[in-house]
Amino acid sequence: MTNPNSGSDKAVKDFLAEAEEIVDQLAAELADLADSISAGEADPDLINSIFRGAHSLKGISGMFGFKEISELSHHMENLLDCLRLGKVPLDNTIMGVLYECMELLSEIIRSIALGGDTEHAPEISACINSINACLDHDKSQGDAVSPLNLLGLPERVLSSLTEYEEHRLLDNLSRGKRVYSVHASFEMLSFDTDLATLTDLLKGFGEVLSTLPGVGENMETHIDFDILLGTSGQIEEIGWSPANGSVVLKLLYAPAAGDAAPVSSAKEQHATPPDKTFPVAASVAPVPVGTAIAAGMDRAVSAKSVSRTVRVDISKLDELMNIVGELVLAHKSIADVAGEMLNEGFSRYAVDLGKAAKGLERKLSELQGGVMDIRMVPVGQLYEKMSRIVRKISREQEKKVDLNFYGADTELDKLIVEDISDPMMHIIRNAIDHGVESPEARLKSGKSEKGSITISSYQKGNHVVIEIEDDGNGIDVEKVKKRALQQGLVDDVDNVSDRDALDFIFLPGFSTTENVSDVSGRGVGMDVVRNNIAAISGMVDIRTQKGAGTCFTITLPITLAIIKVLVVACVGRSYAVPITSVLETLLLKENEIETVERREVIKLRDFTLPLLRLDRFFGLSAPAADRSSESFVIVVGAAEKRLGIVVDDLKGQQDIVIKSLGEAFRGYRGISGAADLGDLSTILVLDVAGIINEARHN
Amino acid sequence: MKSKTILIADDSAAMRTMLVSSIELLDEYRIVEASSGFEALRILPHEKVDLILTDINMPDINGLEFISYIRNNPNYRDIPVIIISTEGSQKDIDKGKQLGANEYLVKPFEPSQLQELVRAYLDQPVCHP
Numbered sequence: 155m156t157n158p159n160s161g162s163d164k165a166v167k168d169f170l171a172e173a174e175e176i177v178d179q180l181a182a183e184l185a186d187l188a189d190s191i192s193a194g195e196a197d198p199d200l201i202n203s204i205f206r207g208a209h210s211l212k213g214i215s216g217m218f219g220f221k222e223i224s225e226l227s228h229h230m231e232n233l234l235d236c237l238r239l240g241k242v243p244l245d246n247t248i249m250g251v252l253y254e255c256m257e258l259l260s261e262i263i264r265s266i267a268l269g270g271d272t273e274h275a276p277e278i279s280a281c282i283n284s285i286n287a288c289l290d291h292d293k294s295q296g297d298a299v300s301p302l303n304l305l306g307l308p309e310r311v312l313s314s315l316t317e318y319e320e321h322r323l324l325d326n327l328s329r330g331k332r333v334y335s336v337h338a339s340f341e342m343l344s345f346d347t348d349l350a351t352l353t354d355l356l357k358g359f360g361e362v363l364s365t366l367p368g369v370g371e372n373m374e375t376h377i378d379f380d381i382l383l384g385t386s387g388q389i390e391e392i393g394w395s396p397a398n399g400s401v402v403l404k405l406l407y408a409p410a411a412g413d414a415a416p417v418s419s420a421k422e423q424h425a426t427p428p429d430k431t432f433p434v435a436a437s438v439a440p441v442p443v444g445t446a447i448a449a450g451m452d453r454a455v456s457a458k459s460v461s462r463t464v465r466v467d468i469s470k471l472d473e474l475m476n477i478v479g480e481l482v483l484a485h486k487s488i489a490d491v492a493g494e495m496l497n498e499g500f501s502r503y504a505v506d507l508g509k510a511a512k513g514l515e516r517k518l519s520e521l522q523g524g525v526m527d528i529r530m531v532p533v534g535q536l537y538e539k540m541s542r543i544v545r546k547i548s549r550e551q552e553k554k555v556d557l558n559f560y561g562a563d564t565e566l567d568k569l570i571v572e573d574i575s576d577p578m579m580h581i582i583r584n585a586i587d588h589g590v591e592s593p594e595a596r597l598k599s600g601k602s603e604k605g606s607i608t609i610s611s612y613q614k615g616n617h618v619v620i621e622i623e624d625d626g627n628g629i630d631v632e633k634v635k636k637r638a639l640q641q642g643l644v645d646d647v648d649n650v651s652d653r654d655a656l657d658f659i660f661l662p663g664f665s666t667t668e669n670v671s672d673v674s675g676r677g678v679g680m681d682v683v684r685n686n687i688a689a690i691s692g693m694v695d696i697r698t699q700k701g702a703g704t705c706f707t708i709t710l711p712i713t714l715a716i717i718k719v720l721v722v723a724c725v726g727r728s729y730a731v732p733i734t735s736v737l738e739t740l741l742l743k744e745n746e747i748e749t750v751e752r753r754e755v756i757k758l759r760d761f762t763l764p765l766l767r768l769d770r771f772f773g774l775s776a777p778a779a780d781r782s783s784e785s786f787v788i789v790v791g792a793a794e795k796r797l798g799i800v801v802d803d804l805k806g807q808q809d810i811v812i813k814s815l816g817e818a819f820r821g822y823r824g825i826s827g828a829a830d831l832g833d834l835s836t837i838l839v840l841d842v843a844g845i846i847n848e849a850r851h852n
Numbered sequence: 853m854k855s856k857t858i859l860i861a862d863d864s865a866a867m868r869t870m871l872v873s874s875i876e877l878l879d880e881y882r883i884v885e886a887s888s889g890f891e892a893l894r895i896l897p898h899e900k901v902d903l904i905l906t907d908i909n910m911p912d913i914n915g916l917e918f919i920s921y922i923r924n925n926p927n928y929r930d931i932p933v934i935i936i937s938t939e940g941s942q943k944d945i946d947k948g949k950q951l952g953a954n955e956y957l958v959k960p961f962e963p964s965q966l967q968e969l970v971r972a973y974l975d976q977p978v979c980h981p
Contacts, residue, residue: 165866165869165870165873168865168866168869169866171866172864172865172866173866206909206911209909209938210863210864210867210909212938213864213867213907213938213959214864214866214867214870216938216959216960217866217867217870217959217960217961218866218870219960224960310920310924313916313920313947313950313951314914314916314917314919314920314947314951315916315947316908316909316914316916316944316947317941317943317944319914342897345893345894346890346893346894349890349912364914364917365912365913365917366913366917366920366921367889367893367913367917367918367920367921368920368921368924369921369924369925369926373925373926373927377893
C-alpha cells in the first residue's frame with residue numbers, strides 16, 4: 155500500500171479525483187480566508203476546514219504512496235494546525251505560503267494524472283522552508299492550567315473534545331464570550347435533519363464548538379446531543395419549533411463585567427415546553443436572531459441533498475454515447491425494413507412496424523438527450539481555477555486586478571470544459587502581463603488603480619461563447635505589424651487591415667514583448683492557444699482598442715459527442731460538415747465566379763466570399779465528363795472569416811457520433827474524425843476551423 | 853457465508869476504498885460504509901455490527917464523539933473500535949483510547965497490518981475495556 159502501483163486502478167482514480175477535489179476546495183477556501191482577513195477577522199471554521207483538507211490529503215496520499223503530496227501536505231497541515239490552535243498568527247506572508255503550497259499540490263496531482271514522473275523535490279523543499287520560516291514564530295506558551303475544568307462541563311463532554319475543539323473553547327473563553335450548552339433529544343428516524351436545522355440555527359448566534367451524541371432515556375427510539383456554543387451576545391430565545399425534539403439551553407459561562415474568569419456554578423435555564431415550541435427564557439440584551447433563524451431553517455431543508463451525486467468516469471459516458479449512436483443506426487435499419495415492407499405489400503405489418511419504429515425513435519432521442527445532459531457541466535467550474543491564476547499572477551506582477559464573472563451557469567460538455575481551461579489560462583496570463591498596466595501607470599492615464607478582467611459565458615444557438623475582456627492598454631496594432639515584418643512572418647503589411655493584423659499574434663513564434671517575463675512573453679502560446687481551441691472545433695477572435703482594453707471571444711460547440719452534420723458529396727465521395735459550422739448553403743453557377751488576387755470569389759450580398767474547392771483541397775480528381783455543371787457552396791466560419799467550400803452535391807442532414815481516427819491519422823489536414831452512417835458505411839468529418847485557417851494563410 | 857460485519861466511518865471516499873479493498877482480500881467479512889459520523893449513527897441501529905473502524909477528523913460529529921456515544925450506549929458498548937488516524941494526532945488518539953477505543957492504526961500502514969487487526973478482533977472472542 156505504500157507503493158502507487160500496488161493500489162488498483164480504480165483506487166488510484168478515486169484518489170486522484172478526491173485529491174483534485176480537495177485542492178480545488180483548498181483554493182476556494184483560501185480565497186474566502188483572504189477575503190475574511192481583509193474584512194477584519196479570520197474565520198476559525200474556515201481555517202479548520204482548510205486544515206481538514208490538508209489533513210485528508212496527507213492521509214490518503216500517504217496510503218497510496220504518493221510521497222511528494224504526502225510530504226508537502228504534512229508540512230502544510232503542521233502550519234495550519236498551529237494557525238487553528240492559535241500558536242501562530244495569520245498574516246499575509248503565511249497566506250502567500252499557503253497559496254504557494256496549494257499551487258504546487260495542484261501541479262503535482264496534475265502531473266500524476268498525466269502519468270508523468272516529474273520530480274518536484276526542489277519546489278517542495280522551497281515550500282517546506284517557507285513553512286518552517288513561518289513556524290519559527292511559534293510562540294507556544296506551554297501548558298497553562300486549563301480553565302476548562304472550571305466550566306463545570308460533564309467529564310463525558312470534556313473527554314471527547316479534540317485538541318482543536320478544546321482550543322476553540324479556550325479561545326472563546328479568553329475573548330470573553332459566553333458559552334452555552336445545548337442539550338437536544340431527537341427521534342432516531344430524523345435526527346440528522348433535526349440536528350442540522352438546530353446547528354444552522356445556532357450558527358446564527360455564534361460558533362458551534364462541539365456536538366456530542368449521547369444516550370438518553372429512550373435510547374431505542376431517540377438520540378441525544380450535547381452541543382457547546384460560543385457567542386458574544388446573550389441568547390434570549392433561539393426560536394426552535396420542530397415537530398419533534400426537545401432542546402434545553404444552559405448558560406455555562408458568562409464574563410463578569412471587567413472580569414474574564416469562568417463562573418463556577420452554571421445558571422440553568424431549563425425548559426421542555428409542552429407545546430414543543432422552544433422560547434428559551436432569559437433576562438437581558440437582545441441578540442440579532444430574526445434573519446439568522448430564517449436562513450438557518452432554509453439551509454437545513456437542503457442539507458440532505460448535498461451528497462446526492464455520483465462521480466462517473468467520462469469514458470463510461472463515452473461508451474454509453476457510442477451505444478446510443480449504434481442504437482440510432484439499428485433503429486434506422488428497422489425503419490428502412492418497414493418502408494420496404496410497405497412497398498412490397500405487407501401493409502398491415504409494415505404499418506405496425508413503422509409505428510413501433512417511430513416510438514423507438516422518440517425514446518431514443520430522449521435517451522440521447524439524457525446521456526448528453528449528464529455530460530454537461532457549468533462553465534463556473536473553470537472560474538475557480540481562473541481566479542487562482544489571476545490572484546497568483548497579479549501578486550507576482552504587483553498589479554491590482556478585479557476579476558468579474560458572468561454566466562457561471564452556462565453548460566458545456568465536460569471534455570470541452572477540460573480542454574478550454576489551458577487556453578483560457580494563457581489568455582488571462584497575457585491580459586495581466588501585457589494588458590493591465592501597473593497601478594501607477596493606470597492612475598496616470600486617468601483609470602482606476604485596479605484593473606479589471608471580466609469573464610462572461612453565454613449560449614448562442616448551438617454554441618457557447620466565452621469572452622475574456624480586460625480594461626488594460628489594448629494591443630498596439632502598428633507595433634504588431636512592425637514586429638511581424640521584422641520577424642519575417644509576413645512579407646507586406648501595408649495592405650493588411652487592422653483586423654487581419656491582429657491575427658498575426660496567433661502565428662507561431664510571434665511576440666511583441668522585448669523582455670521575457672516569467673509569465674508570458676516568450677512568444678510561444680497564442681498559436682498553441684488557437685490550435686487547442688481549434689482542436690475542439692472552437693474559434694477565437696480578438697477585439698482591441700488602444701488604451702481601453704482587449705476582448706478575446708472564444709466560440710465553442712456545446713458538445714462534441716453527438717453532432718448533427720450536413721452530408722455532402724465531392725467527386726463521388728461523401729464528407730460530413732458539422733451543422734454548427736454551416737451558416738448557409740448556395741447553388742453555385744460557374745459564371746458567378748470572379749477572380750481576385752488569383753483567388754476565386756463570389757459576391758454574397760454585400761460581401762466578397764472567398765471559395766475553396768474541396769476536390770482541389772484534398773487533391774481529388776475526376777474525369778471531366780463526370781463533372782456536373784452545377785455545384786454547391788457551403789458557407790462556413792464566422793464574421794469576416796467566412797469561407798465558401800465548393801462541393802458537388804448536398805445529401806441531407808444526419809446525427810453522428812464522431813470518432814477519432816487514432817494516432818496514425820492525427821493531424822491529417824482538413825479531417826477531424828470519422829463516423830458510422832446508417833447504411834453501415836463510414837464517413838469522414840471535415841475540420842472546418844482547420845480548413846478556414848489553411849485557406850486564409852495560403 | 854460472511855457472518856460478521858465491519859462498519860467503516862471515514863469522510864474520505866478514497867480512504868474507504870482503500871480500507872474496503874484491503875479487507876475484501878480476506879473475503880470473510882461484510883462491510884458497511886459511512887461517509888460521516890451522522891451516517892454511522894444512522895446505520896448502527898439497522899446493522900449487527902461486529903467491528904468499527906473510524907477516522908477522528910470527520911465533519912458533523914468527530915471520531916471521539918462517535919466513540920463516546922458507542923461506549924455509552926448499552927447496545928453497542930461491546931463492539932470493538934479501531935481508530936484510523938494520521939501521525940500528529942497523538943493527543944486525539946490518546947483521548948480516543950481513554951474513551952474506550954481498542955486499537956489505533958496510523959496512516960500509512962500496510963494492508964496486512966489492518967488485516968491482522970481485523971482478524972484478531974473478529975476471529976476470536978476478545979475482552980473489551
